[in-house]
Amino acid sequence: MPILNTTIGAPHAAILGIGGFRPSRVIPNADVVEAIDSSDEWIQQRSGIKQRRWATPEETVQVMSVGAARKALERSGMDAQQIDVVVVATVTHLLQTPAIATAIAHELGTDKAAAFDISAACAGFCHGVSLAADMVRAGSAGHVLVIGVERLSDLTDVSDRGTAFIFADGAGAAVVGPSQTPGIGPVVWGSDGEKFDLIRQREDWRDVIAADEPATPHLVMQGNPVFRWASFAMAKVGQEALDRAGLSVDDLDCFVPHQANMRIIDAMARSMKLPSTVRIARDIAEQGNTSAASIPLALERMIEDGEAKSGDTALFVAFGAGLAYAAQVVIVP
Numbered sequence: 001m002p003i004l005n006t007t008i009g010a011p012h013a014a015i016l017g018i019g020g021f022r023p024s025r026v027i028p029n030a031d032v033v034e035a036i037d038s039s040d041e042w043i044q045q046r047s048g049i050k051q052r053r054w055a056t057p058e059e060t061v062q063v064m065s066v067g068a069a070r071k072a073l074e075r076s077g078m079d080a081q082q083i084d085v086v087v088v089a090t091v092t093h094l095l096q097t098p099a100i101a102t103a104i105a106h107e108l109g110t111d112k113a114a115a116f117d118i119s120a121a122c123a124g125f126c127h128g129v130s131l132a133a134d135m136v137r138a139g140s141a142g143h144v145l146v147i148g149v150e151r152l153s154d155l156t157d158v159s160d161r162g163t164a165f166i167f168a169d170g171a172g173a174a175v176v177g178p179s180q181t182p183g184i185g186p187v188v189w190g191s192d193g194e195k196f197d198l199i200r201q202r203e204d205w206r207d208v209i210a211a212d213e214p215a216t217p218h219l220v221m222q223g224n225p226v227f228r229w230a231s232f233a234m235a236k237v238g239q240e241a242l243d244r245a246g247l248s249v250d251d252l253d254c255f256v257p258h259q260a261n262m263r264i265i266d267a268m269a270r271s272m273k274l275p276s277t278v279r280i281a282r283d284i285a286e287q288g289n290t291s292a293a294s295i296p297l298a299l300e301r302m303i304e305d306g307e308a309k310s311g312d313t314a315l316f317v318a319f320g321a322g323l324a325y326a327a328q329v330v331i332v333p
């Protein structure tokens with residue numbers, strides 16, 4: 001039997017640059033409350049959200065992704081032609097095939113980069129970062145562009161009390177490449193498919209097609225069970241990611257959890273006993289819940305605000321529909 005050649009990758013992988021795209025329509029709570037019989041006060045108290053951003057018709061999944069990716073490339077000092085793989089995490093590219101990653105790779109001007117989408121909802125970006133780190137270390141790619149992007153407003157029922165005030169649009173991107181020192185810790189990831197129905201597209205596409213009246217399918221969520229699950233189980237996942245990286249909460253500079261609800265963020269921080277010196281991402285107040293885009297957008301804001309600096313140790317914890325989750329420690333680029 002012949003012995004096959006195989007690849008040997010870089011000793012370590014790291015995030016080299018982060019970029020975000022925040023769509024232009026700023027929607028304050030006042031603009032969503034009437035349709036759901038709610039109030040600015042209730043929304044702020046229960047979720048911490050003050051406003052969210054929704055995309056204009058021109059701010060497509062592709063446009064937002066390319067905007068975020070160009071910033072990430074520039075900040076990492078990379079040219080699009082140096083990107084070997086483009087991974088796009090999204091649940092709101094509304095064309096079954098081909099993957100939007102291929103169009104994004106083409107528009108960016110990569111040199112025939114491998115390009116594919118992944119569906120892991122709000123945990124998608126962290127899944128992508130883990131895949132990218134593995135590719136770089138295994139030698140199947142030199143540099144990988146990971147994008148988390150959503151236009152949740154397309155699938156949000158503005159009269160649904162459980163979701164209309166939460167979901168938002170945006171894109172975040174990271175360039176992952178080789179590093180002399182470890183920049184991305186071991187991933188802790190998993191799923192609990194028993195809870196498949198807690199956050200989902202309400203109508204199966206086949207039912208939409210068969211319906212007499214054309215209607216947009218909507219995302220629905222049983223918020224309270226997800227809230228309890230996330231507040232309880234995700235702190236453990238975050239702690240495990242720290243353990244697997246060989247660190248403790250005292251080594252942490254920044255906590256960048258999925259921006260789902262300010263109360264979940266606080267509950268996780270309390271449960272993990274994060275020291276008061278750890279800076280916590282709270283982008284949700286201004287941005288809403290952008291699913292796969294929320295962690296890169298939140299980290300970008302912390303870097304821009306001077307709350308996170310190059311070389312800091314940050315913990316990502318992401319969770320959402322599936323229910324799927326993923327967490328890892330990273331070094332801030």
Ligand code: UT7
Binds near residue numbers: 037039161162227289
């Ligand atoms: O990104 C993917 C992961 N997603 C998440 O992690 C989201 C997790 N869930 C949540 O963030 C929260 O469950 C929500 C913010 C969605 C809701 O907060 P909650 O504290 O779980 O509220 P609830 O559903 O238990 O409802 C509490 C009360 C109810 O009234 P009663 O029965 O106490 O009289 C609801 O009828 O609030 C009422 N209510 C509302 N009131 C005003 C529910 N929705 C609304 C609303 N406005 N939009």
